Amino acid sequence: MKAFLLSIAGTALLVIALVGVWGFDNKVSSKSSHASATKNQSKPTKKKRSRTKYVVVDTGQAKCYDDRRQIKCPSEGEAFYGQDAQYQRNKPSYKVKRGMVKDRNTGLMWQRKHNSQRLSYYDAKRSCENLDLGGYSDWRLPSVKETYSIADFRGAAGSRFYIDSKYFDMKYPTDLDLGREPTHRVEMMGQTWTSTIYVGDLWGRGQEAAFFFNFFDGRIKSAQTSNRFELFYRCVRGKEYGINKFKDQRNGTVKDKATGLTWQKTDDGKKRDWQGALSYCERLKLGGYNDWRLPNVKELQSIVDYRKDDPAIDTSIFRQRDRNAWFWSSTTLGDRVSQATYVCFGKCVSTEGVDTHGAGAQRSDPKSGDPDDFPPMGGQRDEVRINNCARCVRRK
Numbered sequence: 001m002k003a004f005l006l007s008i009a010g011t012a013l014l015v016i017a018l019v020g021v022w023g024f025d026n027k028v029s030s031k032s033s034h035a036s037a038t039k040n041q042s043k044p045t046k047k048k049r050s051r052t053k054y055v056v057v058d059t060g061q062a063k064c065y066d067d068r069r070q071i072k073c074p075s076e077g078e079a080f081y082g083q084d085a086q087y088q089r090n091k092p093s094y095k096v097k098r099g100m101v102k103d104r105n106t107g108l109m110w111q112r113k114h115n116s117q118r119l120s121y122y123d124a125k126r127s128c129e130n131l132d133l134g135g136y137s138d139w140r141l142p143s144v145k146e147t148y149s150i151a152d153f154r155g156a157a158g159s160r161f162y163i164d165s166k167y168f169d170m171k172y173p174t175d176l177d178l179g180r181e182p183t184h185r186v187e188m189m190g191q192t193w194t195s196t197i198y199v200g201d202l203w204g205r206g207q208e209a210a211f212f213f214n215f216f217d218g219r220i221k222s223a224q225t226s227n228r229f230e231l232f233y234r235c236v237r238g239k240e241y242g243i244n245k246f247k248d249q250r251n252g253t254v255k256d257k258a259t260g261l262t263w264q265k266t267d268d269g270k271k272r273d274w275q276g277a278l279s280y281c282e283r284l285k286l287g288g289y290n291d292w293r294l295p296n297v298k299e300l301q302s303i304v305d306y307r308k309d310d311p312a313i314d315t316s317i318f319r320q321r322d323r324n325a326w327f328w329s330s331t332t333l334g335d336r337v338s339q340a341t342y343v344c345f346g347k348c349v350s351t352e353g354v355d356t357h358g359a360g361a362q363r364s365d366p367k368s369g370d371p372d373d374f375p376p377m378g379g380q381r382d383e384v385r386i387n388n389c390a391r392c393v394r395r396k
Contacts, residue, residue, distance in 0.1 A: 059298050064086065108241055118231055124233035127233065149241065190216025192213055193210060197210050198222045251287040261393050261394070261395055294328060311323045356382070
């Protein structure tokens with residue numbers, strides 16, 4: 001019996017000892033963890049700030065067209081396959097608050113109000129810099145790439161603006177004197193200044209000029225910055241948008257790490273009508289890839305280098321066989337569906353060869369036909385080419 005009691009006592013002492021050890025260990029561990037957590041809270045780990053990506057916002061175009069009219073979107077292998085509406089990504093997304101519009105894609109914050117009083121370039125620039133809106137005073141006149149990011153290619157001159165009026169205010173001018181522009185209508189006068197100065201010689205007059213986007217007819221052009229030209233303006237704030245980060249892949253392609261797009265490094269130098277350009281890119285095999293396509297107009301404009309004009313592209317990265325060439329996009333012009341948009345990487349000239357709109361401008365051409373059958377376009381007598389170049393793109 002005595003031996004039995006001694007055995008129980010010994011076991012109890014052992015249990016107490018073990019519990020004590022475990023309890024001490026747990027207490028130390030808990031204290032250590034708390035100290036570690038406190039240390040981490042007082043000195044948080046610094047994360048590297050990632051550079052804002054250059055998100056190319058979709059054009060919004062959701063319908064398909066042939067060279068005359070709207071059609072059912074074609075299947076792969078059919079004529080006119082590969083156009084804008086068949087490749088949609090980064091759909092526009094906005095949030096309105098206190099007279100401002102936040103672009104969820106680009107991170108830019110826009111003035112919602114339409115500034116109905118047209119101003120000269122430098123007056124518009126000063127107006128933005130002096131703007132106090134929503135508690136912010138760091139407003140500025142946007143660059144051409146920033147302005148183009150809110151372009152909406154569901155637009156059609158005279159019936160729908162080339163900007164989403166659900167989020168952005170826009171109105172036709174009511175007191176505009178068209179005496180100097182007899183070929184224009186009020187429905188065409190939505191020219192809106194950007195801060196981007198043209199580095200070339202517009203009209204060969206040696207005068208400073210800046211790019212504008214026309215939210216009424218969907219085109220990028222240029223105008224002199226002198227007080228003679230008064231245009232609309234819309235202010236923006238936020239980190240600079242539109243900076244490329246190109247890398248030569250050494251396989252005939254160029255990757256833009258900022259946009260995520262991969263480009264054909266060298267165009268083939270051949271001129272094609274719009275259907276031919278669509279087909280060429282869809283059939284292209286390059287760099288081990290066969291998923292090439294003709295870029296939409298906002299993707300194509302994303303590689304314009306506005307620091308250059310002959311041509312307006314980084315020739316240390318890309319090769320352009322004809323420096324005067326214009327390049328097709330897959331985007332149809334909404335109010336004239338027999339036309340598609342193109343970007344002038346070469347100088348954007350008239351039929352007389354005068355640089356009327358600047359390299360880096362965006363205009364439109366008939367999708368098919370003989371150029372000799374068409375008169376010059378618009379008051380500046382834009383040259384009609386129809387057969388333009390193509391630089392293909394892929395995203396993966």
